[in-house]
Amino acid sequence: MTEASAPPAATATATETVTALRPGVLGTNAARPDGVPKVQGRFAFANDLWAENMLWGATLRSPHPYARIRSVDVTGAWKIAGVEAIVTAEDVPGQPTYGLIRQDQHVFASGYVRFRGEPVAAVAADHPETCRRALEAIVVDYEVLTPLTDPEEAIAGTREPIHPDGNLIRHQRILCGDPEATGPIVVEGTYEMGMQDQAFLGPEAALAVPDDDGAGLELYIATQWLHEDRKQVAACLGLPEERVRLVLGGVGGAFGAREDISLQVHCSLLALRTGRPIKMQYGREESFYGHVHRHPAKIWMRHSASAAGEIIKIEARMVFDGGAYASTSPAVLINGVTHAQGPYRCANAIVDGYATRTNNPPCGAMRGFGVVQACFAHEGQMDKLAAAAGLTPVEVRLRNAMRTGDPLITGQPVDSVAPVERCIRETDALPMPPDLASDADVLSLPGGTGRTADRGHVVRGVGYGVAIKNLMYSEAFDDYSTARCQLNDGVVTLKFATAEVGQGFLMLAQQIARTILGVDDVMLDTIDTQIGSSGSTSASRQTWMSGGAVDAACRKVRELLFEAVADRYGLPALQLAIEGTDVVDTIGTLRVPVGEASMGLRLDETVEYRHRPTEDLDENGQGNCHVAFAFVAHRAVVDVDPELGLVKVVQIATAQDVGRALNPLSVAGQIEGGIAQGLGLAVMEEIVVTDGMVRNASFTDYLLPTTLDAPTVVFSLIEEPDPQAPLGAKGVGEPPCISVTPAIAAAIRDATGRDIRRVPVRPQDICLA
Amino acid sequence: MTQEPIGSPEIYRLQVNGESHDVQDAWLGESLLYVLRERLGLPGSKGACEQGECGSCTVLLDGAAVCACLVMAASATDADIVTVEGLAPDAALTDVQAAFLDEGAVQCGFCTPGLIVAVHHLLEHNPEPSTLETREALSGNICRCTGYGRIFAAVDAVVASRADQAAR
DSSP states (O other): OOTTTTOOHHHHHHHHHHHHTTSTTTSOOOOTTHHHHHHHTTBBBGGGGTTTTTTEEEEEEEESHHHHHEEEHHHHHHHHHTTTEEEEEOOSSSSSOOOSSSSOOOOOOOEEETTTTOOEEEESSSSSHHHHHHHHEEEEEEEEEEOOHHHHHHHHHHHSSSTTSSHHHEEEEEEESSOOOOSSSEEEEEEEEEEEOOOOOOOOEEEEEEOSSSSSSEEEEEHHHHHHHHHHHHHHHOOOGGGGEEEOBOOOTTTTTTTSSHHHHHHHHHHHHHHSSEEOOOOOOHHHHHOOOOOOOEEEEEEOTTTTEEEEEEEEEEEEEEETTTTTHHHHHHHHHHHHTTTTTTTTEEOOOOOOOOOSSSOOOOOOHHHHHHHHHHHHHHHHHHHHHHHOOOHHHHHBBBOOBBBOSSSOOOOOOOHHHHHHHHHSSOOOOOOOOTTTTTTGGGGGOOOOOOOGGGGEEEEEEEEEEEEEEOOTTOOOEEEEEEEEETTTEEEBBBBBBSOHHOOOOOOOHHHHHHHOOEEOOOBBBBSOOOOOTTTHHHHHHHHHHHHHHHHHHHHHHHHHHHHTOOOOOGGEEEETTTESSSSSEEEEEEHHHHOOEEEEEEEEEEEOOOOOOTTTOOOOOOSSSEEEEEEEEEETTTTTTTEEEEEEEEEOOOOSSSSSSHHHHHHHHHHHHHHHHHTTTTOEEETTTSSOTTTTTSOOOOTOOOEEEEEEOOOOOOOSTSSSSSSSGGGGGGGGHHHHHHHHHHHOOOOOOEOOHHEEEHHHH | OOOOOOSSSOOEEETTTTTTEOOOOTTTTTHHHIIIIIIOOOOEEEEEESSSSSSSTTTETTTTTGGGGGGBBGGGGEEEEEEGGSSSTTTOOOOHHHHHHHHTSSSSSSSSHHHHHHHHHHHHHHHSSSSHHHHTTTSSSSSSSSHHHHHHHHHHHHHHHHHHHHHH
């Protein structure tokens, strides 16, 4: 059975690299240090934690998308045996609001609730069932208001503000080149994307343990960014940051949904109130209400091009619905508008982007962060352009492919290595899947276990997508990561606050230390706030940023080691190098194992790594606002039953610009996992919201790709090390999930000839088109 | 509205991983998953959906793979229950666990224990499953990180190595 494995080419590359290198160093498939406990069930996820004398916490949430709170009566809840604390807005001792970019959301709703599921109160009790009963006994008197749910109404300003900050979170225009430029080919379209959920498997969870003096606490939390959480939690609790210590609880996936505050403040507040440890964990339904989602978007685009199909100008209007609170909407919007051109040359552009505030569920970070929406639109346009110019989808993309140094419509030159043409060509060269057999098993037909598709009706289609994705944070954000490296008696200990959310940073950190310092044993200290920030595990940034910090700290320690060895043997330190696990004299004959050379030494260095500064955009959307870029291409092959509107994604081929594969097996995991999420967005996953109400907050009704939905994945890694990147490697997390969605939509168009403008593609979008 | 403490004076006994456990002062509405995790110190089984959709809480109940979130603990008193913690003696790895690590099938790891139990169950009943049989057997175990490719590779590796051992 080789259906789902990597193609021979990629496997061969990985194997060759591995055999030439010392086990565990960069470039090998080093083992994850958290792997053994994870397969044994011994790994402590945040919701596995337990403390003596612990209580459970739970949250009361608004049943209405928009309402005024007349009163909250908690007396009934206090009558229930086992209830130890009840807190509402008036019990928040510090800043009443929080938020990643703007502090516009109340810890508990105050005055108004602005989305279905907004927290109103929290309780602590002896048992989850007691908590549930207590929540039921709290009486909230709501004056139900008509929700604002149409983003266009928010833009038009026709409704009273639903929030003091107004109904428009951000508008950004990009004007580039000649706005009058045009060409003989003009194609336009409107593209829509539904609201996707990150659907990490491990629901939100935390354990808060109060200090004995009641003036501080320790919070064990599954998060993406410990220090940002600490800043917001301390502010809301009215405590100095040093009295709030955060420790990373095991994280069951993240994908952007753990960047915002969810239960952190509630759980901490209950712990301070009761003086007892509090455990909180969301169930799946609450998780859907408790974190932000991917922005639903509506994008209009018009491309003007030469008769040869070369893009002359793009015009776009992009509307991202941010829902009730800002979260990261301002940044998501900027990613959307600055990626409107895709990985293609374009000299002229007029782009308007809006992030709106409505009474829909709040939206924020999800893998791909604004670029997913833009890519779905620009790739739909590329296929229209191909048809108008008489080119194939591959030809039109090659003709316009961006090269290193080309400017974006923001005026920023793309000085990252930009192997767009290689991505497209190598994707196209990957083997196609076999034809669907005439006696194919029903499980492999569209509709799968539904066993409804008729083999005779099934048609096959092929589609392409190509993407550019910025790496790291943008717009003048002072982004850095901190790491400490100690070398004592041949053992390295690393400390950082980098959230390991499943991506494998722990393994990568060990690989870096083994490579730089020539040791085999690398200990990892607790991930907590007892060291400087490592920034967020998001934006494909940790390999670059925290990898860069660990690399720099290890190099500094290596310098100290060389100085010590040089002193001892009377050699110039500059002559020394690490070879395998030895310190060697590159000119003479000295060769000392690192373990021996470091005996008795206490070498200790802490480093803050920063990427180069970025700029804000001006009012015309001009400025060097991004740090770096990665590229990827996808080809999708689908089988469709057009009469039933059912789709089976047969195969995804992809070539990805990774810079350098530091752990090829781990890169494969990111590619395959990202593709599954992009497939979900293409044909399965949507949080259905009507009148501000979520209709499918469960895994029964929110459809996630299963083993039967997973396509065969064949891939090729494009390794052109980026000179800016500390390890030559680009982040590989986001690109896999970006252009796969438009590629699948294009394949469905190709199979059926029907106009697919929206994802996820629902059966009625095909059979009634 | 109840004023009574939630725990029941009833005591019931569960057989888990070959050991007998008395459960007391428990609310009788507790699922097997809750009792394993919160009362018996066996948090290896994970809860991610509470409705039998994700398979993270897969355990063996008299040899059948079930979602522990859907089983009332107090109704499982006569069953032989095996959780991920009971698959191998302390510190040891089963061939399935080792293959998951070797093939890169573990990322965040939240679905992993349930999948490990499900794969053991599959291969016990069908030592050489076809591609589609594997997919159908594991379709009740959702993984959000891996896209399943490395998980299929792990299953293949175990099948091959068991067949190899059987041939010797």
